[in-house]
Amino acid sequence: MTDHKPFDALNIARVLTEALPYIKRFSGKTMVIKYGGNAMSDETLKQGFARDVVLMKLVGMNPVIVHGGGPQIGDLLARIGKQSEFVDGMRVTDSETMDVVEMVLGGLVNKQIVNMINQHGGSAVGLSGKDGDLIRARKLKFSRQSPELNAPEIIDIGHVGEVASIDTSVVDMLIHGNFIPVIAPIGVGDDGQSYNINADLVAGKLAEVMCAEKLMMLTNMPGLTDTAGEVLTGLTAAEVDALIADGTIHGGMLPKIGAVMDAVRAGVRSAHIIDGRVEHAVLLEVFTDQGVGTLIQAGGKPAG
Numbered sequence: 001m002t003d004h005k006p007f008d009a010l011n012i013a014r015v016l017t018e019a020l021p022y023i024k025r026f027s028g029k030t031m032v033i034k035y036g037g038n039a040m041s042d043e044t045l046k047q048g049f050a051r052d053v054v055l056m057k058l059v060g061m062n063p064v065i066v067h068g069g070g071p072q073i074g075d076l077l078a079r080i081g082k083q084s085e086f087v088d089g090m091r092v093t094d095s096e097t098m099d100v101v102e103m104v105l106g107g108l109v110n111k112q113i114v115n116m117i118n119q120h121g122g123s124a125v126g127l128s129g130k131d132g133d134l135i136r137a138r139k140l141k142f143s144r145q146s147p148e149l150n151a152p153e154i155i156d157i158g159h160v161g162e163v164a165s166i167d168t169s170v171v172d173m174l175i176h177g178n179f180i181p182v183i184a185p186i187g188v189g190d191d192g193q194s195y196n197i198n199a200d201l202v203a204g205k206l207a208e209v210m211c212a213e214k215l216m217m218l219t220n221m222p223g224l225t226d227t228a229g230e231v232l233t234g235l236t237a238a239e240v241d242a243l244i245a246d247g248t249i250h251g252g253m254l255p256k257i258g259a260v261m262d263a264v265r266a267g268v269r270s271a272h273i274i275d276g277r278v279e280h281a282v283l284l285e286v287f288t289d290q291g292v293g294t295l296i297q298a299g300g301k302p303a304g
């Protein structure tokens with residue numbers, strides 16, 4: 001017999017009652033979760049994440065994981081004596097770096113996540129964008145404001161791609177077979193070349209193409225923050241543009257917020273930038289009234 005104290009039992013009952021409407025509402029819905037490399041920092045957190053994903057699947061939702069691994073790529077590059085270089089959150093990727101990206105994302109990180117989910121009772125299958133022709137890429141024409149010219153300039157950052165198209169056949173098949181797809185953000189060009197795509201861009205586009213109910217971006221910040229560190233939420237597109245223009249949003253947050261805005265404009269019901277350093281952040285977002293982190297919806301209104 002379990003010996004919960006009456007207080008604990010009540011608390012547990014309250015938590016389950018609060019979760020019930022969300023389980024009903026989201027059953028059968030696709031939830032795209034971007035698992036950022038910075039959120040994979042701690043073993044307990046990683047195990048908690050895997051458990052959350054398995055629970056979502058067990059109660060009838062369709063979680064689809066897109067993962068990053070920027071810090072993990074950086075570690076291996078450093079071990080072979082190569083320094084990481086980023087421009088506006090995008091890794092400058094020469095041929096040697098591309099090989100490392102493919103090894104770390106498609107090999108190490110992808111299989112670690114698959115293994116973690118499976119250890120917790122789920123059935124995960126790892127894919128890169130090459131499998132089943134999932135992600136077609138094209139070379140990113142990278143434009144940034146030149147401080148010298150004080151005008152936009154196009155610069156070459158190597159084998160960095162953007163999503164040209166997504167064919168979800170293989171992902172749909174896995175979902176129907178009750179598997180949890182885990183996707184590494186590598187695409188292939190019409191020329192047969194591999195492209196390194198920022199995982200935020202893949203997650204946003206996949207959420208759009210799959211008409212996802214939610215796009216959740218797990219990172220190492222409490223959400224999108226202002227210069228005082230306060231979490232911002234319910235922003236309009238115009239407010240986001242202003243935060244980019246004044247530099248409040250910079251670096252790795254630039255591709256993230258760009259992907260989120262594109263996804264909600266294209267019909268994803270809500271997007272969330274949440275703190276992967278908080279234990280069970282995904283569960284808190286999906287199953288509680290309060291949610292966590294930054295919520296972005298088309299029009300900027302908070303969830304009703």
Ligand SMILES: Nc1ncnc2c1ncn2[C@@H]1O[C@H](COP(=O)(O)OP(=O)(O)O)[C@@H](O)[C@H]1O
Pocket residue numbers: 036037038039068069070089218219220221223224225226248249250251252253254256
């Ligand atoms: N306004 C902002 N709010 C929160 N984070 C920001 C902001 N502007 C820049 N950042 C940076 O974006 C980073 C998250 O992006 P990134 O490093 O690519 O992480 P991830 O691996 O989760 O994708 C944060 O660590 C933070 O340094």
Ligand SMILES: CC(=O)N[C@@H](CCC(=O)OP(=O)(O)O)C(=O)O
Pocket residue numbers: 035036037038067068069070071073089090091101160161185196197198199200252
């Ligand atoms: C072009 C580009 O920047 N690609 C990323 C892909 C991994 C990624 O997005 O990882 P995080 O989500 O952990 O940042 C990179 O090479 O780091």
